[in-house]
Amino acid sequence: MLPIDKTEYDVFVDALEDRCPMPLLKTKMALAKMDVEGRLCVLASDEGSMKDIPKYIEISEYILEDSKTIDGIFMFVIKKGSV
Template identity: 80%
Template sequence: MLPIDTTEYDVFIDALEDRCPMPLLKTKMALTKMSMNGRLCIVASDEGSMKDIPRYIEMSEYIMEQSQIIDGVYMFVIRKGDV
């Protein structure tokens, strides 16, 4: 697992064992429950996450602060924007 300081985020989701579409569904569910300007970090190993999560964020009011892949692990940091 990536060395991640989970205290930097309001919500942290470990979806490393999940397959499509679960990482995206967990992301959507977490974001709807979060406060404005809250930060979510999700890590996933499913390849579909690399296109599904950014595509969803592009079509929403949420802001992708970080998107990276390290050793087959996809990491996304998303902020719930002011709407």
């Protein structure tokens, strides 16, 4: 498991047990509720997440600050831009 300090983020989404499309849907729902400039951390294990989440961020107003994969776990740190 990735060592995560959840206090570094405004919102944390654990999608480790979820299969496509749930990690992306949970990411979208979390971002929609967040304040501008808020930071979201998403953990997912579904391989589709590695493609789906960055692609969604690319076409949105959000910023992918970091993404990494460790032991089959995908971690994304997303900053909410202006809406």
